[in-house]
Amino acid sequence: MEAAIEIRDLRKSYGDVQALDGVDLTVPEGSFFGLLGPNGAGKTTFINILVGLVRKTGGEARVFGHGVEDDYREARDHIGLAPQEFNVDRFFPIREVLEHKAGYHGVPPGEAGDRADEVLKRVGIYDKRDTRFDWLSGGMKRRFMLARALITDPDLLILDEPTAGVDVQLRHELWETIVDLNQQGTTILLTTHYIEEAERLCDEVAILDSGRVVDVASPEELMDRGTDDIAVELRHAPTAVPDFTAVDERVESVDLDGTRLVVTAHQGGLVAPEVVRCLDEQGHEIVDLEIQRTSLEEVFVEMTRQGEGRATAEVSQ
Amino acid sequence: MSIDTTGFVSLLRREVLRFVRRPRNTFVPPFITNVLYFSVFGVILGERIDQIAGVPYILFILPGLVVLGAISNAFENASFTIFHGRWNRYIEEVLTSPLSYRTMVSAYVLAAAIRGAIVGVLIALIGAFFTSVGVARPLYLVAFAVVITLLFAGFGVAGGLWADDFDDLTMLNQFILRPLVFFGGVFYSLNELPATVQQVSLLNPMIYMVNGVRFGFLGVSEVDPNASLAVLGTLTLGIIVADIALFRRGYGLTD
CATH class of the missing domain: 3.40.50.300 (P-loop containing nucleotide triphosphate hydrolases)
Structure with a gap:
């Protein structure tokens, strides 16, 4: 064409x-x-x-x-x-x-x-x-x-x-x-x-x-290049932060706040079943789960912010 | 019809309608000004002045006033439409079209020349109201009218591209065009000037235009009308070619 x-x-x-x-x-x-x-x-x-x-x-x-x-x-x-x-x-x-x-x-x-x-x-x-x-x-x-x-x-x-x-x-x-x-x-x-x-x-x-x-x-x-948040509400607070980075390389970070676990990962929709499976294997009971997709706007801001950094670096050279 | 023909007619029509629909801005001012010129210079002062070049003074100044009105309006129309279009950016409607630069310039120049010619005819009619006037050499009159209106329309396009502000347009009209016309033999005969000033005056292109149109109306001229026509015709062609080159370069039009 x-x-x-x-x-x-x-x-x-x-x-x-x-x-x-x-x-x-x-x-x-x-x-x-x-x-x-x-x-x-x-x-x-x-x-x-x-x-x-x-x-x-x-x-x-x-x-x-x-x-x-x-x-x-x-x-x-x-x-x-x-x-x-x-x-x-x-x-x-x-x-x-x-x-x-x-x-x-x-x-x-x-x-x-x-x-x-x-x-x-x-x-x-x-x-x-x-x-x-x-x-x-x-x-x-x-x-x-x-x-x-x-x-x-x-x-x-x-x-x-x-x-x-x-x-x-x-x-x-x-x-x-x-x-x-x-x-x-x-x-x-x-x-x-x-x-x-x-x-x-x-x-x-x-x-x-x-x-x-x-x-x-x-x-x-x-949007896939951005990171999504998989927010999991557990029945009981875990004693330690589960390590998902070893399970799936798309996972960027894991934050725990009481019973609320937030897994930040690329392609969160695809990673979520893996997170659920792992939590289940570790004996955690899931009360609620929500995937917050990254927006194009967030990706755009991130990409153009990197551009700003590059431009600044070039000017300073 | 090709894009160029249809486009040319569309742009020409747009340009002509713009001035035809606003007579208070385009035709009424030269009408009033020239009624005043003929009343004051032709009738009140003219009766106290002897004949010049063998004709009454009011008749002598008539061709000059026709030239003054025709070229001022041709120039003003072209310079205004180009500059105003740039100022308000609606000239981009034309610039982003598939029209060739030659077609764009031709339409702008011809429309402005038409306005100049209409004003010229209007002034001649006002003159005919005040005095008895004939046309001794109609072909020369038409030829000079065509050439000088096209010439100043061409200058107007260049002026409209050059101007950065409305003040620039006023400056071109008031400080360059008008003095050249007033020292171009509209109100006096070259023969009445000292020999040196006469020679300097011959450098003023208006002398040839005024005398050319005077030859068309009265059959008398202080310079050779054929030579004038040839020089003015060449100048006209030159300025239109220059306008096309300026459009092609995007002078005053593109970043």
Whole structure:
């Protein structure tokens, strides 16, 4: 299958600041791909290089096989972008803004009008079609950004913080629309600060930190790299802390507080039966057991904290 | 239709609608200003001034006022739309589209030139209300009108890319464009200047524009209209090619 985005050794510097420092990334066609990273990690720079708003300093960036600078017209024709910052034409009612945008992509006038109506209905702001962007509420503005990205019927939909500042209900509605598009074959590239969003929606995520890709994996794989807590409530307090590290190498630590035993381990769901079996063999009676899965957010914070440490070490060298 | 043709028409339409729908900002100001110019300079002062180049003073200044209005509006339209689009970032709607840089520049320049031409016609009509005016050389008039509006639309695009602030746009218009026009023979004849000043004045490109349009209206010119047309035409082509190169480089548009 062709890659929707193919990135090799992508670099961007602003004077001494290295915004992107040799990024390698492949986003498969049809995937729902997340780009996570703290502020200043280079996510928006990365996106802006794809759509032609930032010039790369080095490396290669291709969209459906088209170089974003040499074949910029073909590359841009595949992309629909909903940026984080509002960048909408304030002079015209939103329906006309959509018609213009469709026209720039070669959609004839009659069809552009039909498409504008269709996407406005899809995001639920058709009754505001004759209103100018400035007069829309915050939530409607976010909906419109998605409508504008969809007007050209893109193969690759890039969403930069699409649900920033919207309420829970709207966030869920937007998720539903995006998932629906992905199921119809549109490749989605999503950046978000809501890790739950990535956990819930993405097939694969890349963690970007200080202009570098720290890791690329599915949310489940990333969560497996974190540690889960298996909390066991015993009938009677043990006289010593049971040693599970020798039983299963995935166990990281064991803490005992009275009758409450907490085993910290990778892949806690798989380790738990082993813990139960051992406790049973040692004659302990289990009253309650709970597995607290690590969240993607915890893994993300841990990974980017390691990045901070690395960056600090590099600076001090 | 290809992407370029449809895209060009869409961007041109957007640009034209922007100024057509805001006549209070685009057409009413030059209308009022030129009614005042013709009233004060043409009628009140003009009656006390002898003929210049064989024509009444009000008729002499009419082509210059047409040029002044046409190029100011062409320049202002292009520089404003580019700068305002950058300022509010909605120019990104165009920049992220598959349009070629040549198509983007062509649409911006042509739309601004259309506004300049409309204002030029408006001023000529105001002049016709105050005095009897004909068109001695219509082909020359059209050719000069096309070239000078395109030229200043082209300059406007470059200005809009260069400006970092609204003050920069005001500076271009008030401190560069307007003095060049006022010293470009709009209100006086070159023959009335001392010989040295006459020679220096010939370095001002406005002299050729004003005289070219004057030749179109009145059939009289103080410089060779064909040479003027050739020089202005070359300049126009040059600035449009430069605009396309600036867009391609992303000057003022991309990081």
